[in-house]
Amino acid sequence: MKVAVIGASGRMGQAVIAALQNSATMELTAAIVSEQSNSLGKSVAGVNYQTLAQLEQTPDVFIDFSLPQALTANLNYAIEKQTPMVVCTTGLDASQRQQLQQAAKQVPLLYARNTSVGIALLEQLVALSAAALSDADIEIFEAHHKYKKDGPSGTALALGEAAASGRQQSFDEVSAGVRSDGERQQGSIGFSVLRAADIVGEHQVMLAQEGERLELNHRVSDRKIFAEGALRAANWLVEQPKGLYHMKDILALQQSLHRLLNS
């Protein structure tokens, strides 16, 4: 399978390229960067860095770990070439999320703010816990490396959305955003953000009640976890009809949880 990586020069782009070099079935055929990139004129894993406009050979799938400002051009290209795309970029605003929905009517897209299996499972556990502990105060903490541009992380927001959906609430109505001062409003979901050194990605969801609290933690110490998840997503996506998919669709976690809860 021919794979084009968008954001190829970045931390995640490099991790995906390393994972592709270990794959028996998938190969890197294009390393896409921005028009301003310092990497143009250089190569990686035997492939020259190039812009999307310079791409000559259409791949079987795109894996996008770039930045929000690249989204529109990336989606338009995927539609034009009728090529599935795994979108892993975070920090998208509401109109960009809307663009994803629209584009998915024309081409298969998988949107994953976190491609690890652990976070896909954690989202299900958070929805379940939020429903079961319906009065608990929910707070979400995330920690990442000092270069991360967006915050709260895409994963933290996805976990907040999972908690709200577990309580059949609208996330926008219950989200308190990043906490600063003032009393906590009952039923709100607050976020705390830490940026330091080389932390790869850590998330904690706390469900606190008087006298006890449940803490659900996930820590990634190596970006190959995200890279391998993205390859798994790409492998799965190329077999799907147009539509918008998520990691949970690949892993069928909802069915497993449902079976367990009903056994």
Ligand SMILES: NC(=O)C1=CN([C@@H]2O[C@H](COP(=O)(O)OP(=O)(O)OC[C@H]3O[C@@H](n4cnc5c(N)ncnc54)[C@H](OP(=O)(O)O)[C@@H]3O)[C@@H](O)[C@H]2O)C=CC1
């Ligand atoms: N879903 C997941 O599991 C994960 C998602 N992420 C997300 O992935 C994204 C990238 O993270 P990370 O690798 O750390 O970030 P980096 O800043 O290291 O990499 C982003 C790369 O995107 C490239 N880029 C910028 N604009 C464009 C453009 N218009 N077209 C093509 N490439 C472009 C830049 O390359 P150049 O300057 O050379 O053009 C840059 O190297 C972030 O949104 C992050 O939150 C991160 C980890 C896991």
Ligand SMILES: O=C(O)C1=N[C@H](C(=O)O)C[C@H](O)C1
């Ligand atoms: O920028 C990162 O590094 C990460 N971004 C993703 C996010 O915003 O949730 C996923 C991961 O935690 C690493």
